[in-house]
């Protein structure tokens with residue numbers, strides 16, 4: 001480092017509610033300089049706080065640092081002269097310590113306190129909100145001026161004007177700018193990523209991201225597994241958009257569930273799917289009207305030449321009701337290729353397949369796969385339903401389990417019918433609760449695969465926290481929209497999805513498959529994310545400007561353009577909805 005580094009300002013601020021685009025954001029990004037000495041503690045500087053502890057703050061992100069040189073850079077770039085200390089949400093404004101010289105793991109003494117550099121700044125829309133520059137989160141990364149976080153090794157008082165003394169160098173000599181670029185910018189050299197993982201001071205969150213990048217198979221077409229599980233490998237979809245498949249069988253599985261077997265018209269075997277993946281069907285009950293788009297997990301043997309899906313007829317359900325009433329053997333339907341990351345992982349760990357109701361379908365495909373592979377793994381089939389009339393795949397699952405050397409079965413009927421035999425058809429009278437896992441002696445360190453109604457899935461975190469199961473991995477599938485991730489937004493009411501207010505747009509049709517909603521695009525929206533928000537479709541985002549990949553979603557058909565261009569491309573057949581606009585009709589897995 002050239003010259004002596006100096007602490008120019010200590011900036012603090014407690015979270016406040018800020019109005020933003022008709023909503024309220026709870027944020028601590030407004031920091032103001034304070035005079036005199038301040039105590040710096042393990043989690044915060046006195047008087048400072050963060051609005052959203054999932055994204056900011058905590059031991060690894062106790063103090064955010066930004067350089068006065070970068071102030072000058074951005075002032076020039078934006079043609080502004082109104083910056084004041086704390087402008088970038090930082091706690092310490094410093095002279096010196098540039099991002100391309102400071103290394104993760106470097107240690108500094110300021111006043112009485114000692115600090116260690118843990119990671120670059122988190123990419124988040126709130127810094128752009130504070131600055132009135134919505135694209136700032138992406139610009140900080142692409143211009144390699146992110147700033148960085150410090151962990152507090154020794155608590156103590158610090159004061160503006162004090163010298164910053166370097167007392168130790170981070171091992172591996174990897175600068176903040178390099179580590180930031182390694183995660184966010186294209187390239188991700190495996191050798192450099194492995195090297196970054198050898199820096200013990202690198203925060204656990206960044207270590208997880210880099211491990212995911214290392215685990216991403218070589219030659220993946222694109223995508224950043226370090227930023228989103230949506231890119232975490234797996235083969236790309238077997239075909240683009242929708243293709244016709246013929247219904248070759250319809251089988252009743254229970255009172256309300258029926259299976260469709262689907263084959264290629266020319267008799268060509270269909271591309272294999274991974275056990276646990278789903279198909280998406282596009283139905284056109286009204287001819288030219290908006291299509292009905294729904295997803296159905298594959299329930300048969302994943303490597304079979306034909307596909308099988310199993311549909312529960314929902315009371316008043318549009319698609320399931322239409323299929324039940326109108327579908328005949330020989331009919332042709334349009335399907336998007338198998339997709340989804342809820343898939344059976346290889347390994348020797350015990351496998352718990354836990355499902356309720358129609359949630360049996362993807363785990364049944366996994367059971368088929370285990371049998372086809374003659375797996376010696378310990379396999380548990382735990383299933384809950386109402387009674388024997390609503391017990392699909394009862395015989396099929398029993399037969400499959402009988403072919404495994406180390407299989408266990410436990411069935412719960414919440415309201416057994418008079419003819420249902422306890423000990424034969426079912427074991428427990430009552431709802432399948434995850435608490436049962438420990439009670440029936442399910443093994444520890446298992447890979448758990450869960451699929452069922454929302455109430456059942458919502459139990460999961462509490463059960464895992466209170467039981468001694470300590471699973472090796474927990475995988476869940478949701479038959480609907482996933483949970484929203486809208487950092488900092490307060491009191492967002494969970495409203496059913498709906499078309500946007502006002503007259504319909506004049507652009508191409510946009511279908512949100514999981515939400516069951518098709519609407520017209522209106523170029524007044526800056527991005528697909530804005531359209532989704534106008535429809536109350538649950539969304540996930542953080543930077544809103546194409547850098548963090550939180551908004552990466554499946555693109556089942558159609559194509560998009562990007563403005564602004566994303567910093568790193570999403571995986572093939574995925575889309576970053578925060579910075580894209582449709583080129584033609586789209587079907588999104590949202």
Ligand SMILES: Cc1cc2nc3c(=O)[nH]c(=O)nc-3n(C[C@H](O)[C@H](O)[C@H](O)COP(=O)(O)OP(=O)(O)OC[C@H]3O[C@@H](n4cnc5c(N)ncnc54)[C@H](O)[C@@H]3O)c2cc1C
Nearest residue numbers: 294295296297311312314315316317318319320361479480
């Ligand atoms: C990844 C994934 C995998 C899936 N796998 C499967 C699967 O294997 N099998 C399966 O059956 N489903 C599966 N689903 C769910 C499936 O996609 C559909 O959501 C489901 O079939 C319901 O669609 P629908 O059109 O019949 O119901 P919708 O018309 O979308 O209605 C949804 C719900 O609202 C209720 N409803 C609708 N209208 C009314 C009304 N007027 N009054 C009262 N209630 C009403 C319906 O009863 C229903 O419960 C999966 C979903 C996803 C995302």
Ligand code: FES
Nearest residue numbers: 544548549551578
């Ligand atoms: S929200 Fe960050 S890339 Fe879209």
